[in-house]
Amino acid sequence: MKKLFILALAITSSLLFVQCKKTETLIPQEEVVTTVKSLSSDLLTGTSWEVVSVVSVPSNINLSWNIKHPKFSFNNGIVEMKLGRDLCTKEYLCRETKFIVAARTNCSISNPDHTSLYNLFDGEFQLIFSPTDPNELVIKSYFETVVTLRKINTLSTSGNTSELSVN
Numbered sequence: 064m065k066k067l068f069i070l071a072l073a074i075t076s077s078l079l080f081v082q083c084k085k086t087e088t089l090i091p092q093e094e095v096v097t098t099v100k101s102l103s104s105d106l107l108t109g110t111s112w113e114v115v116s117v118v119s120v121p122s123n124i125n126l127s128w129n130i131k132h133p134k135f136s137f138n139n140g141i142v143e144m145k146l147g148r149d150l151c152t153k154e155y156l157c158r159e160t161k162f163i164v165a166a167r168t169n170c171s172i173s174n175p176d177h178t179s180l181y182n183l184f185d186g187e188f189q190l191i192f193s194p195t196d197p198n199e200l201v202i203k204s205y206f207e208t209v210v211t212l213r214k215i216n217t218l219s220t221s222g223n224t225s226e227l228s229v230n
Contacts, residue, residue: 107137107155107157107190108139112213112214113215114132117183118209119207119208122179146174146177147172147173151181157190163187164186188205
């Protein structure tokens with residue numbers, strides 16, 4: 064009986080030791096994942112936004128859309144701009160809150176408001192995320208041009224993609 068008690072105690076203590084070891088090995092893995100996330104400086108990659116408004120004081124332009132918003136999709140240094148029926152692209156560089164946009168090629172756009180948006184969305188900007196609404200982003204140039212964006216959340220199921228706009 065005494066041997067059985069000692070054997071049970073030995074098995075229990077060895078199991079507790081193994082469980083402690085497993086817990087200790089998980090902590091460094093979590094730290095590595097956190098470090099990798101913090102090294103990413105492009106906050107926009109893989110996101111899509113609709114343009115709510117564009118205001119440029121020097122150009123005397125004040126544009127807003129109620130329906131059929133222009134859409135921007137950011138992927139690996141390229142911003143796809145869906146401007147009505149026209150699709151244009153520009154290159155961008157994003158480092159934390161500094162944002163630089165440059166035209167890749169000329170783009171033929173049929174709507175004059177979309178042409179203004181395309182032309183004003185060029186140069187050096189600052190990203191300003193709304194502290195109250197995580198789905199709102201303001202892109203402000205140093206020359207008093209302000210582009211206000213609203214995030215588009217997408218849901219995908221078995222290859223079909225449906226867009227869900229968050230107000």
